[in-house]
Amino acid sequence: MAKQPFDNEKFVGYISRVSPYFSTIHFPSSKLLKKFWHFHEELTGGIVGQYVVIEGENYGFLGRIQEISLPEKEQIFLGENSFYNSDFHPQGKLEILLSFSYFSEDIDKGLDRYPAVGSKVYLCSSELLKELFLKAKESGKTFDIAELTDHLRTSIPLDPNDLFGRHCAIVGTTGGGKSYTIARILEEFLNKSKSKAILIDATGEYQNFYNLPQVKAVKFGDLHESTFFHYSRLRTMDFIALFRPSDGVQKPKLLEAFKSLKVVSAAYKNNGYAGNVYKKANTIKKHFYDLYNSNKNIVESSVADFNIQNLTHQISEECFNNNAGEAVFGDYEKREKSNLITMISRIESILHDQKWKKIFGFDKQSIDENEFNKQLENFLSIENEKSLFIISLKDVYFEKGLREILVNAIGSYLLEEARTYKFKESPVVLFVDEAHQFLQKTINDESFAELELDAFDKIAKECRKHGLFLCISTQMPRDIPIGTLSQMGTFIVHRLINEFDRSVIEKACAEGNKDSLAYLPMLKAGEALLVSIELPMPIMIKIKEPTIKPHSETPKLL
Numbered sequence: 001m002a003k004q005p006f007d008n009e010k011f012v013g014y015i016s017r018v019s020p021y022f023s024t025i026h027f028p029s030s031k032l033l034k035k036f037w038h039f040h041e042e043l044t045g046g047i048v049g050q051y052v053v054i055e056g057e058n059y060g061f062l063g064r065i066q067e068i069s070l071p072e073k074e075q076i077f078l079g080e081n082s083f084y085n086s087d088f089h090p091q092g093k094l095e096i097l098l099s100f101s102y103f104s105e106d107i108d109k110g111l112d113r114y115p116a117v118g119s120k121v122y123l124c125s126s127e128l129l130k131e132l133f134l135k136a137k138e139s140g141k142t143f144d145i146a147e148l149t150d151h152l153r154t155s156i157p158l159d160p161n162d163l164f165g166r167h168c169a170i171v172g173t174t175g176g177g178k179s180y181t182i183a184r185i186l187e188e189f190l191n192k193s194k195s196k197a198i199l200i201d202a203t204g205e206y207q208n209f210y211n212l213p214q215v216k217a218v219k220f221g222d223l224h225e226s227t228f229f230h231y232s233r234l235r236t237m238d239f240i241a242l243f244r245p246s247d248g249v250q251k252p253k254l255l256e257a258f259k260s261l262k263v264v265s266a267a268y269k270n271n272g273y274a275g276n277v278y279k280k281a282n283t284i285k286k287h288f289y290d291l292y293n294s295n296k297n298i299v300e301s302s303v304a305d306f307n308i309q310n311l312t313h314q315i316s317e318e319c320f321n322n323n324a325g326e327a328v329f330g331d332y333e334k335r336e337k338s339n340l341i342t343m344i345s346r347i348e349s350i351l352h353d354q355k356w357k358k359i360f361g362f363d364k365q366s367i368d369e370n371e372f373n374k375q376l377e378n379f380l381s382i383e384n385e386k387s388l389f390i391i392s393l394k395d396v397y398f399e400k401g402l403r404e405i406l407v408n409a410i411g412s413y414l415l416e417e418a419r420t421y422k423f424k425e426s427p428v429v430l431f432v433d434e435a436h437q438f439l440q441k442t443i444n445d446e447s448f449a450e451l452e453l454d455a456f457d458k459i460a461k462e463c464r465k466h467g468l469f470l471c472i473s474t475q476m477p478r479d480i481p482i483g484t485l486s487q488m489g490t491f492i493v494h495r496l497i498n499e500f501d502r503s504v505i506e507k508a509c510a511e512g513n514k515d516s517l518a519y520l521p522m523l524k525a526g527e528a529l530l531v532s533i534e535l536p537m538p539i540m541i542k543i544k545e546p547t548i549k550p551h552s553e554t555p556k557l558l
Helices: 030-038 072-077 126-134 160-164 178-192 236-243 250-271 285-294 308-317 334-338 341-352 354-360 372-380 399-419 455-466 499-508
Strands: 011-018 023-026 051-055 059-069 091-101 120-123 146-148 168-171 196-201 215-220 388-392 428-432 441-445 448-453 468-474 490-493 527-532 539-543
Touching (some): 011 030, 011 091, 126 146, 160 490, 168 178, 168 499, 178 428, 178 468, 178 539, 196 399, 215 372, 236 250, 236 399, 250 285, 250 308, 250 341, 341 354, 372 388, 372 399, 399 428, 399 455, 399 468
Parallel strands (some): 168 468, 196 388, 196 428, 215 388, 428 468
Antiparallel strands (some): 011 023, 011 120, 023 091, 051 059, 051 120, 059 091, 146 539, 441 448
């Protein structure tokens, strides 16, 4: 504990009222309020929002002033110069944040005790606030990303395990400082952490990091060095999002075509099966199902191990009469195919569209050096000393859900890796910038029901214990699934003006409260409210300016 938590020179008043919701300070003289501005220039900038400490018998209390007022009977004597020169007796509304023991390292976040009426109230110095905030958190490396919003710019080192160990959300209105916050955190990863981080850069905002020696950057859609996510790693639901079959007729045929092509691919590798597709019409069913069962693990796996160029041909081969009996597939049925024409046309269009080809490698091999998963696996290997993997989506088109499907596929891949305990011994932090573009997204089409892209929601709910930590950044928290937000253990909340956004944060943030969140619309650029279940209390901070700055400036009008 600091040498002088209760210094008579910092005395400002007494507790005059105590309730479970707030307490009241009585200032014996309005002249005592001058200390908030002039005491060693520590607490400049006003009274509301400042911290005070309260002297108890065995415990001290930390509080924040929420309101200052004069008794109604004194207000009639208030004049321009009279407040600090006359005998006024202001009172303040106080939020009690925590209690601390004088004799141990114990800090109680939940209040099971309160100060007594008549307890003395003192200014809380920056050093005392820092000591309370960091108490019992001296071990391990810390990230130097923030300072107190005081005149002395007191640094607040933060343990990365506290920030990301239960997932993190960085939110705020445009211009509030989210990008600088991420950039500063990434610098700390590069300089101090042995753990690895992955950043999904939605707009190319962090391109100044791309060429650093500790960084591996891959670019989707780039003309010269384009990375691709091979289609064989897409899940069945990703293909449904891509090809958008109708639920009634087209979707079952598409799923059967997938199975048949997997049978052909597996049988070719294991038995030397000849042929690009499996011709079912008028053939014995047992032959097909023998191949199916002998390669069941491959056929029923999530891997799309087949030549996608044969997909539309195989869909046509699924059009046969189902009433031919149990032993034989029926005759080829042209009328069946007529119901599939729109889907076949859509698939052919996508397979030959250069924009989709470039992203999903429809004409490439999964062993290609530019394949995304190959590059990511190399980055995650123990031998690789790089600590930051950046996925640039700057050149990926927005049309027809291409970006959303790609990012969800990447999320699904990382989710499956986490489920196999890939990150248990070497945890990874996954940063998703502009998260509102990718979370709570559905693919809609008039021909089929909504398909939810939910990989990141599952990561938030499942992967903390597996060592994959999620950090999302968004200017619109109302567009993030409340189930995902509720999994966030840490919030760095920059300026938030929209009432619905503030309401969403209040509901999702268990450690926050209305009094703390009331400051959000008035925060300056770079200032933020830090709230975490791992930290003793919500605290107002200012993010330190990063050395490597993101490209987030607003263009100037001429």
